[in-house]
Amino acid sequence: MSTSPKQPSEAEAPGAADAGPDAPWFEPGRVPEQRPGKAGGKRDRNRQERTLGLCAAALGEFLERGVERVTVDEITKAAGVAKGSFYRYFEDKGQVVDALFAPLRKEMEQAFSECAGALARAGSSAELSAAYQALAMRLGQAALREPRLVKLYLQECRGPAEGARLPIRQLRDSITAAAVALTEVAHRQHLLRDLPPKITAFAVVGAVESLLIAFFEGEDLGSPTDAAQALVRMVLEGVGQR
């Protein structure tokens, strides 16, 4: 132990570091509790590399064959790592999914709650719109940071909340709840036509998801910019107040 420069007990979360521009987009589920070596030492870097490699490999396999069908052996083989190493860093497949989605979930929940706060403080309809736009920006950026994660989410989010898919379903529940809540605010503020806000919320979320999937599956939707514009037009004219 000695007088090491850092207190291991309350260091920042192992994989997240300080969220720099290319901080890993996931958090290792369980780096062994006792981790010797200084923060930037070789051991530390090795651990980083292993967890990152495993997560990346797992993401690829998940996308190709579905979370349920992928085995730990496949993940380790794709990562070029022995099976035992997998179990050093993760308890099971589910924890990898957890690690993959943790940062996205955190970012989204923060974005939602900040948007809700802005809406509560807003005095004019211009301020309301600005809050929604800011939210859309943040979500878009979060999605763009690791698009394959979004694809995995879309692919798995409807399955039963069982086993490894659990964290994905939780993310979906949180997105659904936020969409409904935000829509209800908009509705109360008469930003929306007089349609049931829940229905509006689900319809819009569904439309966005469907277009994203089409995009990911290589459908030719024209330029992303044009597609996004078309979507916005549809939504505004379909559900927005005249």
Place this chain on the structure above:
Amino acid sequence: MSTSPKQPSEAEAPGAADAGPDAPWFEPGRVPEQRPGKAGGKRDRNRQERTLGLCAAALGEFLERGVERVTVDEITKAAGVAKGSFYRYFEDKGQVVDALFAPLRKEMEQAFSECAGALARAGSSAELSAAYQALAMRLGQAALREPRLVKLYLQECRGPAEGARLPIRQLRDSITAAAVALTEVAHRQHLLRDLPPKITAFAVVGAVESLLIAFFEGEDLGSPTDAAQALVRMVLEGVGQR
């Protein structure tokens, strides 16, 4: 063989019978080729019962735990039948999924193709609208016949086209293709606003799916009639020509 009153070679499909009001909503994948006993005899009824029971049990399990996670043992246990019996009627889990969706797929494909025909023959925009409405009716009725099948479809249709999920993905591809094709016709006929028809199609399909899921998951969307009406309003005003 003797002079049995029926020619076994070209009898109607084993499970479908004549599609009466409560004809089974699936087709057994493989009733053993040689099947003794007259068409309505005890043996025949037993076979019917077994396949139907297995399909129903499988559907329940699939909904609860997802197609991939469900094992043959679980299905047979839920159906109250020995494992060996399963393999008498189905080659594997995938064939059960096949059997579950076969009639729905058939009905949908027929509905799509007839709608396409009606559109081709249509001379006025009123006739065009009528064709779309007829399609919507048929699809709605097909869905209402076995709603849990629709739920299973929604739950599984986004997963990778692997293993037992294959037939579900095929159904999705056919739905997607039809939606795009029909929307393109509508677009050419200036029934739709000048938005890319593909984008319109995906958005609408996505919105419908999302609302269906919300409904199945017990969200309170008000009365189904009102919800449907709200959806139609949104779609018409969001994508329809003014």
Place this chain on the structure above:
DNA sequence: TAATATCATGACTTTTCAGTCATGATATTA
């Protein structure tokens, strides 16, 4: 550099599941 603790490895054990088959039960037919 030597001592020590963590780390990586893949063979091994255990568990789970798919698919088979000998056996007794049941419907059909002569």
Place this chain on the structure above:
DNA sequence: TAATATCATGACTGAAAAGTCATGATATTA
């Protein structure tokens, strides 16, 4: 009713996947 073929059963086999662990390798620390 007797003879016969199909049918239902669940114990069994083999394969696949999960999860473990003794061993040698590597980084850290004194």
